[in-house]
Amino acid sequence: MQTSLRILVVEADEDRARQIIDALVEAGWSDVHALAQVSGLDRAIRTISPDIVLIDIANPDRDTLEHLSLVSDPKARPVAMFVDQTDDELTRAALNAGVSAYVVDGLTPTRIKSVLETAIARFHVMRQMQSELDAAKRALEDRKTIDRAKGILMRQRGIGEEEAYGLLRRTAMDQGRKVIEVAQALVTAADLLS
Incomplete structure (x- = not known):
């Protein structure tokens, strides 16, 4: 306690x-x-x-x-x-x-002690669950953005999905950025040009 x-x-x-x-x-x-x-x-x-x-x-x-x-x-x-x-x-x-x-x-x-301890424990469990849900939502959104960026590369360069992802990874490593950051920049640029 x-x-x-x-x-x-x-x-x-x-x-x-x-x-x-x-x-x-x-x-x-x-x-x-x-x-x-x-x-x-x-x-x-x-x-x-x-x-x-x-x-x-x-x-x-x-x-x-x-x-x-x-x-x-x-x-x-x-x-x-x-x-x-x-x-x-x-x-x-x-x-x-x-x-x-x-x-x-x-x-x-x-009962006050046990109820407060239960409330605190439940609060921490719920906060952990919310944190995990938020992380899963972020991961799903990131996955969608990466898939969209791969699609753009596949259409523009006439390459396959694996090659498009490899290009995103290499670009991210060369620039010291995360793959999602490169994908977001590509999607944003494509939106501006369309």
Whole structure:
């Protein structure tokens, strides 16, 4: 468990916020900040720059979840939300807003440590998956660009696919560039000339 995390707790009830903070400190986290209203989340995130946001709200609504997704940047940090009640639509909306842990039946101090650790772990898994998806998308786009550049060379020079790729590779090595960079330059030039 990482105890050096900066945690932002959003809880309207002052006594309840104190209980949550006490439970966090007891679990080993000492850099804990409290916020009374979700509406101040944007400013608090900019000021405090928390590593994780913990929101305790009895009855979330779609507006709260939309506001959360806009201001909390769930791709930058895990968000754990504790609610007293929900329905399927709100649960989906919370997960679509980037909430890492959505716990129904409220927050109990005895579960806070395990829920936050789960939220952090899920956040890292989701971020890794997103990173891999982005890399796969980039690789696919690069492959398309290289294939397009090969097609241009094949038409212009009357050569085969292997030879076209070899020409791209040699040019890249001669210029100290990546094959994709040479391919992009060729496609851009061909677009300008057509």
